[in-house]
Ligand SMILES: Nc1ncnc2c1ncn2[C@@H]1O[C@H](COP(=O)(O)OP(=O)(O)OP(=O)(O)O)[C@@H](O)[C@H]1O
């Protein structure tokens with residue numbers, strides 16, 4: 001059985017379980033369940049704290065886990081990012097009072113509050129910046145007002161929390177993070193079964209990121225239209241009863257749906273229809 005660690009709390013928990021459900025796995029209904037076997041799929045889920053998941057994976061006591069890239073890097077353990085999962089996206093930034101800190105060099109000699117002490121400490125020392133890292137569990141944006149830090153390093157999604165605290169980000173992002181599937185390093189072959197899990201998760205990603213587009217196209221416009229919808233391998237082009245027209249079907253990125261429909265229409269395509277993808281295996 002493949003042993004998989006899943007976040008039990010926090011912002012990664014529900015979307016991780018949702019993604020696994022869409023990939024055909026059982027997930028817990030009761031938030032207190034700690035272990036959940038899914039014998040039909042030959043896997044067993046362990047619900048653990050997101051920050052601890054990299055440690056369990058690094059130790060090799062589970063075969064795979066879902067956590068944040070930022071948490072993986074902060075753990076410093078020997079586990080490998082196997083696949084980015086496209087949710088819980090954020091950047092990790094330094095921030096501080098706009099009138100006091102505007103560049104990385106300004107951090108020198110200051111106190112930096114963060115929940116990611118290892119990550120931040122390494123980042124600063126690699127750049128020769130000497131600062132005192134204050135490790136706290138959360139509500140990092142409050143530390144400056146409360147006088148325990150001069151600068152913070154924290155997760156930024158919308159930026160709303162920073163704005164509410166009167167802080168601004170400065171310098172380059174330390175990191176772009178999102179939820180990731182991780183596996184032990186240990187120089188070994190990934191455990192049998194991991195490939196199936198990975199293919200299923202990739203299938204969910206594709207189903208989320210792409211739609212199917214069908215349209216009718218005048219024969220002399222097929223090449224131009226196909227250039228707009230090249231599909232993954234190559235689009236399907238089928239004959240229609242009226243031989244002046246062809247039918248084309250291709251996967252297109254969901255975000256570009258309307259722009260592509262406009263372009264196809266301009267090129268002479270008609271009856272353009274878009275359908276969602278429920279599942280996929282590429
Ligand atoms: N607002 C957010 N947007 C996107 N990702 C976030 C956000 N807040 C935290 N994360 C991500 O969640 C992971 C941290 O999970 P963790 O459970 O430790 O904290 P949390 O989600 O902030 O939950 P809580 O603070 O309620 O304990 C990290 O990968 C982090 O990047």
Ligand SMILES: O=P(O)(O)OC[C@H]1O[C@H](OP(=O)(O)OP(=O)(O)O)[C@H](O)[C@@H]1O
Pocket residue numbers: 137138139140141154155156157158159160161162
């Ligand atoms: O840019 P934003 O959209 O405002 O999101 C970022 C905030 O979200 C998280 O906080 P959370 O609500 O988890 O509280 P915490 O600081 O106590 O972890 C994170 O630590 C930031 O503070």
Ligand SMILES: [Mg+2]
Pocket residue numbers: 138
């Ligand atoms: Mg938090």
